[in-house]
Amino acid sequence: xxxxxxxxxxxxxxxxAFAQWQNKNQCSNHILKFIQVAMQPVRYIGKEAxxxxxxxxxxxxxxxxxxxxxxxxxxxxxxxxxxxxxxEERANRFRHKLETRNVHRFIFDYCKAELLVENYFHSVFxxxxxxxxxxxxxxxxxxxxxxxVETAFSTTTPLIKITSYKMILIEVSISDxxxxxxxxxx
Numbered sequence: 001x002x003x004x005x006x007x008x009x010x011x012x013x014x015x016x017a018f019a020q021w022q023n024k025n026q027c028s029n030h031i032l033k034f035i036q037v038a039m040q041p042v043r044y045i046g047k048e049a050x051x052x053x054x055x056x057x058x059x060x061x062x063x064x065x066x067x068x069x070x071x072x073x074x075x076x077x078x079x080x081x082x083x084x085x086x087x088e089e090r091a092n093r094f095r096h097k098l099e100t101r102n103v104h105r106f107i108f109d110y111c112k113a114e115l116l117v118e119n120y121f122h123s124v125f126x127x128x129x130x131x132x133x134x135x136x137x138x139x140x141x142x143x144x145x146x147x148x149v150e151t152a153f154s155t156t157t158p159l160i161k162i163t164s165y166k167m168i169l170i171e172v173s174i175s176d177x178x179x180x181x182x183x184x185x186x
Contacts, residue, residue, distance in 0.1 A: 032067070032075065040073045060087045106130060135160065 004016045018031055044051035059068050063081035070076055081087040107127050135152050139159040152159045
């Protein structure tokens with residue numbers, strides 16, 4: 001591709017080069033290849049959140065032409081989106097499901113990366129691990145596993161008491177891979 005406007009800003013130069021290529025060749029393959037090379041997962045080691053944010057935003061646009069960039073950096077064919085809300089929903093469907101079910105805000109804090117890639121297994125796993133983190137935050141304990149639970153919820157000298165006014169309810173529905181929670185150690 002030719003740099004058609006070397007004196008301009010980077011984004012304008014890229015835009016103009018792609019527009020010139022597209023107008024001349026009437027083929028978007030080079031644009032798709034550029035995106036694929038720029039979004040190679042190896043380029044984002046240590047920056048997974050940046051990768052996932054960019055991938056979600058790209059997929060909103062790509063869905064209008066029937067493509068989706070996967071977590072592996074490869075394209076796959078999908079049904080084309082026809083509306084903006086459909087593209088948005090497709091890109092954020094798992095997070096949206098959780099929000100409509102009133103998932104506690106801590107779930108989003110602890111599972112951000114997993115929710116972005118709609119990794120259901122790891123989302124559930126991170127949510128379960130977050131319970132111990134939350135108990136440690138509340139109590140100041142450094143224990144883990146059984147020792148943490150035994151100390152925090154001791155029957156003789158508990159650091160956390162659960163009464164009828166502060167009920168904990170966390171359910172994991174395997175059938176639709178969703179995390180539902182009403183109260184979460186508030």
